[in-house]
Amino acid sequence: MQTVTDYFAESAGKSSFIRKMFEKGLELKAQFGEENVCDFSLGNPDVPPPAAARDVLRAIADDAVRPLGLGYCPNAGIPAVREKIAVWISSQQSMEVPASCTIMTVGAASALVDCFRATIERGDEVIVPSPYFVEYGNYCGHFGGVLRPVATKEDFSLDIEAIANAVTPRTRAIIINSPNNPTGAVYSRDELERLVSVVEDENRRRGPSGKALFILSDEPYRAFAYDGVEVPAVLPMSKYAVVVGSFSKTLSMAGERVGYIAVNPALCEEDGGAFVSTLVLVNRTLGCVNAPVIGQRLAAAICGETVDIGIYARRRALMAEVLRNAGIEFTMPKGAFYFFPKVPGGDDFAFVDKLLEERILAVPGTGFGRSGHIRLSCSVDEKIIERSAAGFKRAVEAVK
């Protein structure tokens, strides 16, 4: 008998390519040994957290062994943590954001799910520049939301005109993710200002009794920008801007599941404060209850720091060299830690198979909404990138 809803019965076959490659990687590593597989499939940050995390965790452990030390906390987060994170977000977003406009969540993932739960009715639409992080479709799909990918330009910059044309009366959010997974694009101030104009014009058209169109900025890679490129702050650009982020990548604590939502202060005032109070309610009732308390305290203590971004910068330079030497075309990523090169021959599945024969794991671009490309994650040691060089060359020869 069918045990699950039609939605999941239908989507089972389409389950994430990233996870599939991850599982394939485990199989190959068991067969040939960990050091003989070049696994570029998953964005699980391997650089150690900042050294200060050790002492902070010890202090948290000493303090936690008391009544309620590991107990429930307010659904929006530990008050002192929210205060600290609000100060940090204020400096990052170049605007005063009070703690009351922030919510601690279970990673950026649950922050996004909260936003969709609070705003999406069945059949509502969410626009995303494509290629895109594939989980967005699932996150809004749970509530009957429909993802509307809009292709970026060839260099992965935003096609503002195409986005404007894709807005319908049912559009509730435009997601942007900069620095971007999978392309490494970082959107310029000019692109963002033009995008904000699209949102502001639409909200004016809808009028005070209409449903708001949000600009939802997903920023877990904010600290990963190279060659001095600016990552402009979106929150001050529009009353309808909402920023979500996490410490998964910036502090290498992806498994500890701590993220946040920051709402433009003017939006906090709108509709009698309904937006933030609804976000807090759904954060509770979707089953998260509150973000993990150890992780919240750790993040608050070291949020001003990051992992050593120089390590990722060196890997980026090395991967660029490996791809160039293999004759693979790519746009140099300005941020994050991924490459999204074109595949020789144009068939991403065929090329991923050829790479597998070389024990190199990559994810087909089709999984991110753009065929003819692969995604490579540089959350691996430089030695592995170096070791992959000959395999990339042979795979290119094989599909010529």
Ligand code: PLP
């Ligand atoms: N958004 C993007 C673009 C991501 O790449 C990820 C994770 O890889 C997430 C959101 C979710 O991150 P987390 O929930 O660990 O903060």
